[in-house]
Amino acid sequence: MSKKTEFQALDLISAYTEKKKSPTSLDLNQIFPNPQQPRIIGREDVEDLVQSMERLGLIEPILVRKDKNKFWIVAGERRYRAALKLGWKDIPVIITDANEEVCYEMSLAENEKRKNLNPWEVGKAIQFLRKDKKKTADEVSKLLGYTERYVKQLSSIARLDQKSVMELMISGAPLSVKNLETLLKKKENRGGETISPSSSGIKSKILLDLSTLTVKARDSFQKELNVLKKKYGIN
Structure with missing residues (x-):
């Protein structure tokens, strides 16, 4: 497979969650979802978590980053949304001092670990x-x-x-x-092209004007054309 079995960025989570032994609690109105959250589809579909957290509470605190007077979610947005639906006033959190870029990488790692993406x-x-x-x-x-x-x-x-x-x-x-x-x-x-061989055996030449295309579009067209030429033996 082209994808490795281990997700190396998971080390980021363990590296920045040493405070896990002593999480603190924050009011939910102090916490905000990350607008750059990697998870796009189904991020508000949390009914399964609502039922679980109603029975068992929150097993794993969410991870947040402080920026001025706000706390941005790094990992655990679905747990946060489930807590809102349950009417909780506060939620256990771990506050990381990692910078914004590292936090984004941690968020990506956390989602991938849970197979959410x-x-x-x-x-x-x-x-x-x-x-x-x-x-x-x-x-x-x-x-x-x-x-x-x-x-x-x-x-x-x-x-x-x-x-x-x-x-x-x-x-x-x-x-x-x-x-x-x-x-x-x-x-x-793109794709699905078919080329029928000429029965007459007469060779023909086709001239294409690509001057109106962008450089990116010309490069993409050239790559596709080279694939077809190789596939069908066109000179």
């Missing part, structure tokens, strides 16, 4: 790390424990819009890498 969401998180945080594909691959090829593969999937991903999910199809890549090719009018 689908490949598109992981791809969006990778896209954020690469574009907004200026990390290279190699740096992200080392952080997540993925191969560089898998990182680039998920980055491509992230080009899909949320509506298309939701429609795929509603259709009942699993949000697998394969299904998402197929959907992306369909959205970008």
